[in-house]
Amino acid sequence: SGQIRALRQQNAALTLTALRLPLPRPPIPFPLPHVLPAAHVFDCHHTTALPGVQVANPGSSPDGPIKRAYVESENVAKFYWDNFKRDSIDGNHMTLVSSVHYGVKYNNAFWNGAQMTYGDGDGQIFLDFTLGEDVIAHELTHGVTQHSLGLAYSGEAGGLNESMSDVFGSMFRQWEKKQVVTKADWLIGADIMGPLSKQKGFTCLRDMASPKSPHAMAPQPDHYYPGIGNLDPHYSSGPPNLAFYKAAQAIGGHSWEKAGKVWYTALTTAPPMPNMTMSKFAARTRKLSTSLFPNDPTVHNAVDAAWTAVGL
Ligand code: ASN
Numbered sequence: 001s002g003q004i005r006a007l008r009q010q011n012a013a014l015t016l017t018a019l020r021l022p023l024p025r026p027p028i029p030f031p032l033p034h035v036l037p038a039a040h041v042f043d044c045h046h047t048t049a050l051p052g053v054q055v056a057n058p059g060s061s062p063d064g065p066i067k068r069a070y071v072e073s074e075n076v077a078k079f080y081w082d083n084f085k086r087d088s089i090d091g092n093h094m095t096l097v098s099s100v101h102y103g104v105k106y107n108n109a110f111w112n113g114a115q116m117t118y119g120d121g122d123g124q125i126f127l128d129f130t131l132g133e134d135v136i137a138h139e140l141t142h143g144v145t146q147h148s149l150g151l152a153y154s155g156e157a158g159g160l161n162e163s164m165s166d167v168f169g170s171m172f173r174q175w176e177k178k179q180v181v182t183k184a185d186w187l188i189g190a191d192i193m194g195p196l197s198k199q200k201g202f203t204c205l206r207d208m209a210s211p212k213s214p215h216a217m218a219p220q221p222d223h224y225y226p227g228i229g230n231l232d233p234h235y236s237s238g239p240p241n242l243a244f245y246k247a248a249q250a251i252g253g254h255s256w257e258k259a260g261k262v263w264y265t266a267l268t269t270a271p272p273m274p275n276m277t278m279s280k281f282a283a284r285t286r287k288l289s290t291s292l293f294p295n296d297p298t299v300h301n302a303v304d305a306a307w308t309a310v311g312l
């Protein structure tokens, strides 16, 4: 019939149009999911040879440190991606390597420039170091610092380096618990304190909210002074730790959303500056608090007052 002929002509016209015009690319309906970097775990079997023997399927290991090193490394990678769009330690999808059961009753954990290493603790002073989510994020953040500002591990930069690890270590622990700043304890190492340490009244290694606290195993100065850079970095980190706590507290909400963004940007958006001073870092966060949150003067005021309070 005429109707069918008309439809056929219309159809032919559409086909011709389609042949002549390049089809527009259909828009991707949603962004592709981010793939977390791989996490590898090695077992030192109580030796000090690194990295040790690689563990297959660490995520389903019955061994606590092996499983935790895997799961929490992936969680730290997720923390850095979800909140700061950083792809792994180096910002370039680097595989996360951890070695556990390092040495015999080894009372520490460390980043060696390429990987994390965790001791089992002696069970008296310290428990297994993978029990601290903040400890795991602390060590991984040493890697982030190495691949960004490249802060030295001595002088004022050393204190800043340690403080970055405590700041993002605590922030990560808060993020895992979905804690607002007023509910967080701001302690570093609270989950690895052994019975002997607790018996002595130590609740943590360091207390960001109260660096001089006698309940911290390693009390720190809570105010800047010229010459603070001569201290071990774990002590000179006191004033910058307290500054972050004060800024986050005054801003309120989740530490990783505003204060964390300012600190992260200050750490990662400049060429390496291994000898950065504390006042230079403070100045960077003061500036970034305005440029990142131009419509939210609370952020700048909080950051400014926090540094001023610790003498910077
Ligand atoms: N656990 C310590 C730290 O990451 C090891 C060290 O003294 N560097 O700071």
Ligand code: ZN
Pocket: 138, 142, 162, 165
């Ligand atoms: Zn450290």
